[in-house]
Amino acid sequence: MKEVLTSLKNLADEKSLAFTCTVDARIPGTINGDPFRLKQILINLAGNGIKFTDRGSVTMHATLKETDDGRTAVQFSVSDTGIGIPQDKLQDVFKSFVQASSSTTRQYGGTGLGLSISKQLVELQGGNISVQSMPGEGTTFTFEIPYHAAVETSPEEAASSHAALPRGLRVLVVEDNKFNQMVAVDSLQQLAEHAEVELAENGKAAMDKLAAKEFDLILLDLQMPVMDGYETIRSIREHGRNGVKRIPVIALTANATNTEKEKCLQAGMNGYISKPFRMEELMKQIQQVLTAVARRDEVQ
Numbered sequence: 524m525k526e527v528l529t530s531l532k533n534l535a536d537e538k539s540l541a542f543t544c545t546v547d548a549r550i551p552g553t554i555n556g557d558p559f560r561l562k563q564i565l566i567n568l569a570g571n572g573i574k575f576t577d578r579g580s581v582t583m584h585a586t587l588k589e590t591d592d593g594r595t596a597v598q599f600s601v602s603d604t605g606i607g608i609p610q611d612k613l614q615d616v617f618k619s620f621v622q623a624s625s626s627t628t629r630q631y632g633g634t635g636l637g638l639s640i641s642k643q644l645v646e647l648q649g650g651n652i653s654v655q656s657m658p659g660e661g662t663t664f665t666f667e668i669p670y671h672a673a674v675e676t677s678p679e680e681a682a683s684s685h686a687a688l689p690r691g692l693r694v695l696v697v698e699d700n701k702f703n704q705m706v707a708v709d710s711l712q713q714l715a716e717h718a719e720v721e722l723a724e725n726g727k728a729a730m731d732k733l734a735a736k737e738f739d740l741i742l743l744d745l746q747m748p749v750m751d752g753y754e755t756i757r758s759i760r761e762h763g764r765n766g767v768k769r770i771p772v773i774a775l776t777a778n779a780t781n782t783e784k785e786k787c788l789q790a791g792m793n794g795y796i797s798k799p800f801r802m803e804e805l806m807k808q809i810q811q812v813l814t815a816v817a818r819r820d821e822v823q
Contacts, residue, residue, distance in 0.1 A: 524544045524546065524565060524583055524585060525544070527544075527562060527565045527566055527583070528542060528543075528544055528583075531569055531570055531573060534570070534573050535573050535581060538573065538576070538577065538578075539578070540573060540576055540578070540579065540580055540581055541581075541582075542569075542573070542580070542581050542582075543580070543582050543583070544582065544583035544584070544585075545582070545583075545585070546585045547584075547585055547586045547587045549587040550585060550586075550587045550595070551595060553673045554595050554597075554671060554672055554673055555672075555673040556648070556668065556670040556671075557648060557802070559709050559712075560648060560709065561599075561668070563640075563641075563644060563709070564599075564666065565583060565599070565601065567637040567638065567640060567641045568601040568637075568638075568641055569581055569583060569601050570637070571637055571638065572602070572603035573603070575605040575606050575662070576605030576606075577605070577606075578604070579603070579604030579605070580603070581601070581602070581603045581604075582601070583599070583600070583601050584599065584600045585597055585598070585599050586598045586599075586600075588667060594669050594670070594671060594672075595669075595670045595671065595672050596667055596668070596669050596670070597667070597668055597670060598665060598666070598667045599666050599667070600663055600664065600665045600666075601663070601664045602661060602662070602663040603661050603662055603663075604660070604661040605661055606658065606659065607656045607657050607658040607659055607660050607661055607662055608654070608656040608658065608662055610656075613654055613655075613656060616638055616654055617638050617639055617641075617652070617654075618639060640702055640705070641664075641666075644706075645666045645668065647706070647799055648668050648669075649669050650666055650667050650668035650669065651666065651667055652665070652666035652667075653665050653666070688711075688715035688718070688806065688809055688810065689715060689739070689813070690715065690716045690717055691715070691716070691717045691719065692711070692715040692718045692719070692739050693718075693736075693737065693738045693739045693740070694711055694715075694719070694720050694721070694739065694740045694741070694742060695720075695722075695723060695729060695732055695733065695738045695740070695741045695742070696708065696711075696721070696722050696723070696741075696742045697722075697723045697724075697725070697726065697728075697729040697741060697742065697743045697744055697747070697752070697755065698722070698724075698742070698747070698775065699724045699725060699744065700744070703744070703775070703798065703799075704722050706799070707775075708720045708722070710800075710802045710805050711805075713802065714802060714805065714806050714809070721736070721738075724748075724749075725748055725749040725750050725751075725755075726747060726749065726752070726754055726755030726758065727749050727750045728749075729741070729743075729750075729755055730750075730755070730759075733759070733763060733767045733770075734764075734767075739770070739771075739813075740771050740772075740773070740809065740812070740813070741759075741770055741772045741773070742772075742773050743755060743772050743773065743774055743775060743792070744774075744775045744776070745775065745776040745778070745783075745787075746776070746777075752775075752776075753786075753790055756772060756774075756791045756792060757790070759791070760791040769816075771793040771794070771813060771816045772792050772793055772794075773792065773793060773794040773795065773796060773808055773809065773812055774787040774792045774794070774795045774796070775796060775800075776795070776797060777797065777798045778797075783795075793812045793816065794808050794809075794811065794812040795808075796808045
């Protein structure tokens, strides 16, 4: 929250807005969670608050909701004294590109994907988000995320757990959905120190990138326009140069069935993970695939 304050302070200062945060002292000093996704949510919500507030304040709060069986629920809120949202628009506010009115869009600019992405990021962590607002009085976004209490770790232990995957891992993410792209990049950069992640929106764009640069791993969505995942893996295995043919490929799909998994493996994929995935699942799958490929290369 302090990092969000620092990163958005200049925007608030330009409009002479008070921008503050408060944290419940009862929240444990260390909890297990995803700080990167939390920061993205707060930046989206607080940035939106600053954007739609001409005078007054934007405030962030974190409150302990409950502690039970090692689970620590934290409720976050971001409040502003801005223009507010009409009641008939509240139910649609988390939909992509929905605006309060055309005049608001002309004066302040659109909210774009910020609120939609925030909702998806909250739900990806097992939480929920809501909004309350009154036109002319301001808006409050509230979201709750369940965390787990954690034991303090030493800097050495923290560094060891962070370096879960090879340092400088070069990954090509082939995915057309912007939200899924962001989640994949965010996860990879947390799991592999100094990871180099590039994006391709479809199989054709992926083949162009593979012809120009070397990668250690490919995350390949199955459902894409222009050239889908199955067409892409065939091109990689049959027509790619020798180095490209041997790159490990993990399929990404929302259709998590045994039939789909078998189809992926028969098509030439090295692994398979269903969406939405958690970082632990992604890390485990990548480790298994990289280990298997390394053993294959040793034998050959």
